[in-house]
Amino acid sequence: MSRERLYLFDTTLRDGQQTSGIDFSVDEKIAIADLLERLGVDYVEGGYPGANPTDTAFFAEKRTKKAAFTAFGMTKRAGRSVSNDPGIQGLLEAEADAICFVAKSWDYHVRVALETTNEENLVSIRDSVIAAREAGREPLVDCEHFFDGYKANRDYALACAREAYEAGARWVVLCDTNGGTMPGEVRRIVEDVQSVVPGSYLGIHAHDDTGQAVANSLVAVEAGCRQIQGTLNGIGERCGNANLTSLIPTLMLKAPYSEMLEVGISEEGLRDISAISHAFDELINLSPDVHAPYVGANAFATKAGIHASALLKEPETYEHIPPETVGNRRRVLVSDQAGKSNLLNELTRIGIEVDRKDPRLDGLLTDIKEREAQGYSYEAADASFELLARRRLGEVPVYFDVKSFRVMVERRFNAIGELVTVSEAVVKVDIDGETRMSVAEGNGPVNALDIALRKDLGRYQTAIDGMELIDFKVRILNGGTDAVTRVLIESQDRATHKRWFTIGVSGNIVDASFQALVDSVTYALLKAGA
Ligand SMILES: CC(=O)SCCNC(=O)CCNC(=O)[C@H](O)C(C)(C)COP(=O)(O)OP(=O)(O)OC[C@H]1O[C@@H](n2cnc3c(N)ncnc32)[C@H](O)[C@@H]1OP(=O)(O)O
Numbered sequence: 001m002s003r004e005r006l007y008l009f010d011t012t013l014r015d016g017q018q019t020s021g022i023d024f025s026v027d028e029k030i031a032i033a034d035l036l037e038r039l040g041v042d043y044v045e046g047g048y049p050g051a052n053p054t055d056t057a058f059f060a061e062k063r064t065k066k067a068a069f070t071a072f073g074m075t076k077r078a079g080r081s082v083s084n085d086p087g088i089q090g091l092l093e094a095e096a097d098a099i100c101f102v103a104k105s106w107d108y109h110v111r112v113a114l115e116t117t118n119e120e121n122l123v124s125i126r127d128s129v130i131a132a133r134e135a136g137r138e139p140l141v142d143c144e145h146f147f148d149g150y151k152a153n154r155d156y157a158l159a160c161a162r163e164a165y166e167a168g169a170r171w172v173v174l175c176d177t178n179g180g181t182m183p184g185e186v187r188r189i190v191e192d193v194q195s196v197v198p199g200s201y202l203g204i205h206a207h208d209d210t211g212q213a214v215a216n217s218l219v220a221v222e223a224g225c226r227q228i229q230g231t232l233n234g235i236g237e238r239c240g241n242a243n244l245t246s247l248i249p250t251l252m253l254k255a256p257y258s259e260m261l262e263v264g265i266s267e268e269g270l271r272d273i274s275a276i277s278h279a280f281d282e283l284i285n286l287s288p289d290v291h292a293p294y295v296g297a298n299a300f301a302t303k304a305g306i307h308a309s310a311l312l313k314e315p316e317t318y319e320h321i322p323p324e325t326v327g328n329r330r331r332v333l334v335s336d337q338a339g340k341s342n343l344l345n346e347l348t349r350i351g352i353e354v355d356r357k358d359p360r361l362d363g364l365l366t367d368i369k370e371r372e373a374q375g376y377s378y379e380a381a382d383a384s385f386e387l388l389a390r391r392r393l394g395e396v397p398v399y400f401d402v403k404s405f406r407v408m409v410e411r412r413f414n415a416i417g418e419l420v421t422v423s424e425a426v427v428k429v430d431i432d433g434e435t436r437m438s439v440a441e442g443n444g445p446v447n448a449l450d451i452a453l454r455k456d457l458g459r460y461q462t463a464i465d466g467m468e469l470i471d472f473k474v475r476i477l478n479g480g481t482d483a484v485t486r487v488l489i490e491s492q493d494r495a496t497h498k499r500w501f502t503i504g505v506s507g508n509i510v511d512a513s514f515q516a517l518v519d520s521v522t523y524a525l526l527k528a529g530a
Pocket residue numbers: 015018048050051052074075076077078102103104113114115124144177237
């Protein structure tokens with residue numbers, strides 16, 4: 001059975017730019033457009049040329065090779081011709097394949113926002129579409145507030161959609177601008193709109209204000225729409241737009257969509273989607289959402305021992321799709337909820353082979369559960385977990401033995417009379433029976449301790465020269481005077497960029513940090529084969 005084509009329109013660079021806290025530069029837009037090309041969407045809406053210098057500069061040249069590069073802007077102003085409307089002229093001058101006009105389709109907005117007549121608004125829609133077509137651009141019309149407009153005045157909303165279609169718009173996009181429409185309403189309205197515009201010309205643009213943008217997009221497709229507008233990771237105005245990172249795997253892997261429709265994304269593109277989602281987060285300086293469907297670090301993570309046991313026999317028991325199809329991976333976590341199956345899986349993953357009947361496994365599981373009860377969390381501290389396991393198996397040499405450490409924080413005037421806060425640390429370690437004492441200053445107590453600890457490790461020094469600390473996170477586990485502090489440290493090898501995470505827990509923040517530092521250095525030595 002041949003499948004109908006469903007088109008994917010990405011508006012990360014336009015509606016995504018309307019997200020609070022997001023402000024792309026031209027270079028960032030170029031990088032994001034490259035990610036979208038890598039993914040394989042059909043349209044990349046680059047922004048609003050003429051609205052601001054960044055978007056105007058972005059449209060000075062065409063930024064995509066495969067996707068239709070699309071400029072966004074308003075329909076012509078009422079009472080002006082297109083040739084006298086600088087906004088429309090800016091759109092026509094932009095280096096774009098397509099122009100997506102935003103048009104009013106709710107009579108209330110025509111009256112209050114545009115302060116014009118319903119008829120004049122229809123003229124604006126028609127003339128704008130014709131101008132784009134005559135300039136050789138593919139015209140699209142985003143019918144703003146379509147669903148609210150339909151509920152207020154069905155005939156007028158349909159008249160706007162019809163006007164766009166009859167003027168030659170390739171796509172008439174039904175927008176749930178305020179994001180309050182329910183899936184059942186979307187289905188009913190999309191079915192009705194097809195009395196004036198065929199489904200193969202209809203698109204859906206859903207906002208996530210009730211957490212249903214993806215669901216609304218899917219019912220619109222079931223009802224006949226053949227274009228979906230959305231964004232990477234669901235960014236967008238207010239609560240965001242339909243999340244293409246969730247929609248694409250659903251459309252490609254789930255019935256009935258995968259059976260009746262075909263999208264322009266290849267299987268390789270689908271396998272790249274987790275990496276693309278994370279690369280996008282890096283670009284906008286956000287931590288990836290670990291709970292994100294399909295692409296989140298937890299999307300295929302299981303913590304419960306009972307689940308892990310079945311999962312390792314047959315992954316389908318607890319997985320709705322194979323994680324590799326979306327470039328993700330199965331994670332069987334080791335925690336206080338774990339059983340031997342979780343543990344064995346994690347040990348195998350890090351290259352430790354132990355027999356299921358080995359009594360040391362029970363000891364290790366008990367260690368983990370006891371330490372998790374004290375506040376440790378090994379899910380995020382892979383290096384500390386490996387050290388704990390290998391110590392139980394007798395595989396970690398005692399490279400150095402910390403005899404003592406001391407750290408002092410002092411606020412004082414420096415030689416030129418400025419008030420400064422300095423930290424100074426002293427660390428004493430025994431190596432091969434010889435005591436070494438190192439002193440260091442740092443911009444904070446942990447920094448000073450880190451420098452002092454790594455200053456002189458004798459014959460091990462060269463093995464740790466390339467390491468550096470890149471992140472430090474502190475969490476207070478319970479409030480009050482007996483609070484416990486958990487410190488997570490991320491370290492990196494400068495040459496290979498390999499990263500590892502270590503953990504420390506104590507009632508004292510400096511002590512917790514020092515434990516994590518010692519684990520980090522020990523792990524680096526272990527990996528260096530010292
Ligand atoms: C639902 C959506 O997401 S639509 C996209 C919204 N995105 C943006 O607005 C981001 C970019 N916008 C901008 O930078 C500015 O609003 C500009 C440059 C486009 C316009 O700026 P200004 O000319 O100063 O107008 P301003 O923003 O104050 O008001 C919008 C004007 O457009 C008119 N307008 C709004 N929608 C439309 C439309 N679909 N067709 C024609 N005119 C429209 C309004 O009536 C208002 O006109 P007025 O100035 O005569 O009252």
